[in-house]
Amino acid sequence: MVKSAISTNGDKKIMEYNDRIRALREDKNLNQKDIATILGTTQSYYSEYELGKRQLPIAxxxxxxxxxxVSADYILGLPKGLDWPR
Incomplete structure (x- = not known):
């Protein structure tokens, strides 16, 4: 199972990738079926990505x-200023 949707780092809440992909979809006023079609999968399968029940494939x-x-770093919630590339 994928990590919970929101984890905490002290008092700070960290948005997980499943929350980010849901937020991106909702910002565009799309439904899960729309994105599933783009990905070539079913709505129910895509739903499991957003729920954190299934890992999102790199493709x-x-x-x-x-x-x-957006960047993969954004979706994955990676911090800015990583050491790579140098």
């Missing part, structure tokens, strides 16, 4: 990044 991550015009 789907790439497709979502290109579709939403």
């Amino acid at each position: 789907h991550l790439k497709t979502l990044c290109l579709y939403y015009h």
Whole structure:
């Protein structure tokens, strides 16, 4: 099972990738079936990504990044200023 949707770091809440992909979808006023079609999967399968019940494949991550015009780092919630590339 994927990590819970919101984890805590002290008092700070950290948004997990399943919450980010849901927020991106909702910001575009799309439903799960719309995104499932883009990914070439079913709505129920995609729903499990958003619920954190199924891990998002890298190919789907790439497709979502290109579709939403965001980086994989953003979707994954990685911090800015990582050491790579140097």
